[in-house]
Amino acid sequence: MSPQTLGILVTLALLCAAGAVLLGIGLVRGARQRERLVERVAPLLIDAGDVGSDDRSRLLERMAKGGRAIEGWVDPDNESARLMSQAGWRSTEARVAWYAFQGLIPLAGVLVVAAYWWLGDDPKKSLYLPLLGFVAFALSVLIPRWVLRQAAARRQARVKAEVPLFVHLLVLLFDAGLSTRQALSSMVREGGGVLPELGHEFAILLRSLDAGADTGEVLKNLADLLQVDDLGNILAVLRQVDRFGGEVREPLLEALAVMEQNRSLELREEVNLMSGRMTVVMVLFFFPALLIFVAGPAFLSVIKALNDVAG
The missing domain is CATH 1.10.3720 (MetI-like fold)
Incomplete structure (x- = not known):
């Protein structure tokens, strides 16, 4: 060919x-x-x-x-x-x-x-x-x-980025006395601009709830479908509160603290990877140019002196 x-x-x-x-x-x-x-x-x-x-x-x-x-x-x-x-x-x-x-x-x-x-x-x-x-x-x-x-x-990355804001809004709505379904409905109705991906998912979830589905089962199906760990942890807290009752504010804040800690570790890991990549770039491109600039005149002088001795 x-x-x-x-x-x-x-x-x-x-x-x-x-x-x-x-x-x-x-x-x-x-x-x-x-x-x-x-x-x-x-x-x-x-x-x-x-x-x-x-x-x-x-x-x-x-x-x-x-x-x-x-x-x-x-x-x-x-x-x-x-x-x-x-x-x-x-x-x-x-x-x-x-x-x-x-x-x-x-x-x-x-x-x-x-x-x-x-x-x-x-x-x-x-x-x-x-x-x-x-x-x-x-x-x-x-x-x-x-x-x-x-x-x-x-x-999934966009959904993961929306989870912290979702938790903050959820805590505010629970403090205002709303139930889980009312809080999700409020976020779908008024928070579509700040939570576009989660708002779309919760709109589908609310339609399932209006059709008579169980709240815990619908939340579990959503977590299994999206497969976002941070969102799955928050939905697990909501399922537990919906089934057994109890305080919801503290578990949500604890989950949010763990989430922010994990994100801080991820950012540190990205910074470490970026510093390693910049080191490779510096060794391949910047260091040779610096070596030529610093050692080049001395090297040329040595070659000239050797040529003078030989000549």
Whole structure:
């Protein structure tokens, strides 16, 4: 395979992968925006009829079916459903966009393999084709899982960052005499701007409570779903108070103190890692320049003196 052909294939592969990733991100963002729009103007949409009956919607539906079939094959344990919930992709539009993205990646891999078969002028391309097909197949399986895990991890980090403020607000609301359900309802109603991620989760939780679910069970399911340790500790305190009663302010403050101590340790660890990285950068770049600046004139003088003695 010539270098020119290899460059063309690598460029096509990168363009296909970048296009698939950008299309997936655009589909998910568009689905979330459409979900918010539907929540605001739902009566108008109901009167207008079905808005997803055009060719674009049918194409998206076919791609979503292909992605759903791929997920059923590569994910028998249904991990994607948990990751999508952790990423906040609970709406039908977001899930359809994700399945369409998962079905688009193998199509991009097929296009890359076909381009290699048609454009490659290497006589041994029949030997490289199975390897390229295996690489395209592996990437088509791994890239969607990586994107979904990264989205879930980023949202878990945002949820973790909101937990301290959530505890402070919870303590204030309990001091005002509100119950657990009333405190959560107040935060959903008035604290959506400062707690966007937790406010969305608690809105779903309150709908489950209004449907008759048990408070302790719903809190446990939320902690198991999000898998954020700090939030899980706080929800465990709320479950215990809801089941056995007792003082709630002191356990919450103690959990908050432990949380802040852990965050302080994490910050110290990050500072230590950063200092080590800066030491490596200084040794590789700053120290050689300093050595040349300090020892360079003396070294040149020694070389000149030796040349004078030899000459």
